[in-house]
Amino acid sequence: MPDSDITRLAVWDKLKKKAEEFEKPHKHLKHLIDEKDRLKRFSKSLPGVFLDYSRQRVDGEVMGYLFELAKSRGVLDRFRQMTDGKKVNGTENRAALHTAARRFPPETVYIDDRDAVKELHTVREQFQRFSRQVHDGEIRGSTGKTFRDVVVIGIGGSYLGTEFVSCALEPFADRRMHLYFLANVDIDDFGTIAERIDPERTLWIVISKSYTTTETLANANQAYAFMEEKGLEPSRHFVTVTSRGSPGDDPESHIIRSFHMFDYIGGRYSVSSAVGGVPLSLYLGYDRFERFLKGAREMDIHAENAAPEKNLPLIGALIGIWNNNFLHYSNLGIIPYSSPLRKLPAHIQQLYMESNGKSVDENGNELPVSSGVIVFGEPGTNAQHSFFQLAHQGRPFPVDFIGVLKPSYDQYKNRSKGVTNHQELWANLISQPMALAQGKEDENPAKRFEGNRPSTTLVLDDLSAESVGRLLSYYEARTVLEAFVWGINPFDQFGVELGKKLASDVRKTMVSYGEEKKDTGALHGPIVSFYLDRLLST
């Protein structure tokens, strides 16, 4: 890993000078997009995927320096170390092998003496068989009814990726299964789901690597009690996805069975493993899940092997660095012009912000620059009628626009104003990046648009399982490549520990408060005490 202060690199200075140049009027995007061959020079194609960064505030020189930066930081080498099973998660002394979950024997990836591909494949075969048995009615609930309602109990990385993929592929969910996500410890979440499911036909999937996640266990316990109250045998209605030997790895007694996950795949990168595989195989069928893996694998191979100048995730990562550290944008909007991709922003929000929201590098040195930006987004055109007022005339932020050439429901062809709804959607997707880039003069200052607002457009051919896999892998690779430029560890998350520790202390006080009605002010100070009193006297 690079040890030097990134800002002392000569190329960093060159980029800073370029950023100053980009403040000048002749570098306004309205001029850049008129350059000859602009699109050709600043776009790249792969089968099924097209990346257009012609509306980013870059020129050939900027891109050249950015590739130089990537080279000097050895980011593609680091990426290959990652996919080869090296322990790139240094603070936790672990490998980071989400890419191995997209590989199949006879390929191998060894971590010490374990073959991760084989381990992951064994589990895959288990949930392939399991999902078939559930679909065929060989495995049923305790009253003999087939399963129909699948509830995933898991939080953060144990559900966001799966939720994204399940929404994206919902039009192909033909297994007659309903999929629910019980993430929050909020009892109102449980109550809402409890009203919708048929307990006799419900399969609960409890997902936690350590099987110590407080929210997940609280929900699992509540679900277990609920099933007992309904007179059902919970052991016939629960599976777990967890580490070998964890408290939840208990296939003999209290549950149907466990599927293993491994310490070399972190939560936010885990949708390709059993974390996504078990629920998605039940919801979509195992074959479709495997096609999703194959799409992701294609993009993984591309990220590993493509030359920097043709490498889509690397280009995305470097533009991220440029926009953040040189042009000083603090946000990234993710706007899919596709309702099935409506959960992509929330997934990338976690993936990116938990990976790259760091303040120290891998060597423990304070970073001299900001790393992660704040990711947010909603589908377009909805976003146009929500926060795009600010995007056009307020605080500027870069946008990733995502388009899908072929919709999933193509049987509806009604035309309004001469175009289908899908064409109308695209008329907007085509226009927004141009409007943001070009701007517009007007005599009325309220109707003036300064433009020069950068965006990328990523186009998928369709929303097949393969496409969704490519999209997922693109963002995963882009996220870790950005981290490798800064030299930070995108695989740990020590920043969540302090809040957990305080919550544990407060919980203990709640328990003793309940028993002894003690004044709690002494332990946590008057503010916490106030809230404890308010809550516990309600």
Place this chain on the structure above:
Amino acid sequence: MPDSDITRLAVWDKLKKKAEEFEKPHKHLKHLIDEKDRLKRFSKSLPGVFLDYSRQRVDGEVMGYLFELAKSRGVLDRFRQMTDGKKVNGTENRAALHTAARRFPPETVYIDDRDAVKELHTVREQFQRFSRQVHDGEIRGSTGKTFRDVVVIGIGGSYLGTEFVSCALEPFADRRMHLYFLANVDIDDFGTIAERIDPERTLWIVISKSYTTTETLANANQAYAFMEEKGLEPSRHFVTVTSRGSPGDDPESHIIRSFHMFDYIGGRYSVSSAVGGVPLSLYLGYDRFERFLKGAREMDIHAENAAPEKNLPLIGALIGIWNNNFLHYSNLGIIPYSSPLRKLPAHIQQLYMESNGKSVDENGNELPVSSGVIVFGEPGTNAQHSFFQLAHQGRPFPVDFIGVLKPSYDQYKNRSKGVTNHQELWANLISQPMALAQGKEDENPAKRFEGNRPSTTLVLDDLSAESVGRLLSYYEARTVLEAFVWGINPFDQFGVELGKKLASDVRKTMVSYGEEKKDTGALHGPIVSFYLDRLLST
């Protein structure tokens, strides 16, 4: 409206000096929260609502200057002009009377010679009767079946507020109606909803003030065609919410009936009008909708009349200004520790960013400071397992935490680690603001927390209809009060026009492309031409 440059006010300079002081170690939040009576001094109560800003980076002097700023900008006077029906939306020469939608005769609010309270009440009586007739089966679909599936066709302000309220009150949705929102012109959105509804039992509510919104009309046309294809009589399945005399105001021929909306209530402020009232009365019952209005009215009265130092929305607005223009935070996280409030962030995102994402003041002068920030959020504790890594150790941003003392589903009482799930949720809600404020030293730099990250905690007694009304009105008032400090118009949205215009041009080219297979490059340049070719050859 104030004409002066806000940054030339003496008090602006005083606040700038205070902001410098707040960079110093002794003003770190970990010290501020230990001050005697900190919570008492920096919190305010109203019936059902508690606002705690003790973890904001403020002191008595800062708040004093902020109130002075508010006074010098006349913001509460402006607010009262708004509620009195003055044409505070200057660029469009309109009043802004969402607060009148929460008032009942014999109260009156005149705009020129029209009484807005009476107009709004008349429509309210119409949808009160209509919802009763639907619930009682007096109004049915064309095959004689009662309605069960209600689909709202509307985008932006025509659905985000209603979606928020319907989710918040979902536990009380006891009218056996299913509510869907068809916002996006994406045909996959239509396809997904079409699969779920029973057309014979479906009532479509088309909401558009002008009845010219492209997406909404495209969806309405598609829905109309769909109903005809199913052999149903669409006129018996559609209602509209629109302006008097608009193309959709046509109760005699093609639809069941129209409910009127008025030009003095903008989309993002319209959930209290027929825009929210028609679907919410069907979904929740009219009485519950009226209770929601009464809660909002309580907060409106408070915002109009409370002294600045006790005025919750004004305090929220001023802290927004302080965090944005003086401490230079560019984002606001909205984190409700309550799953039923899961759509609050998306609603406030629109309400706030579309209102305050402006670059000129009401007089057309370029603003000397940034106005709106970027609003985003997810429910807690989910957010803790997603982007809170960055909140604690990355780029800081202020947070509005929202807690609810009594959950809606209180029949589930299972305990884990000695506490109920609701208490676990609260243990986290209590702890996160403290962790963000205090931070923590550690020998390991990766486990160090700098703290000093500001937040507000807003506590509601419960999720009754009244509570949800108070919460909505709090954010509406806070949003416009911030705008009045800057002297911007929070009621227009000219920033969305350029994109619409370009989309209209592109659409025309699509139509002629289809007919004449013309090369399109000449009209819109090579980038747009490329996308047109890609799409239309797919």
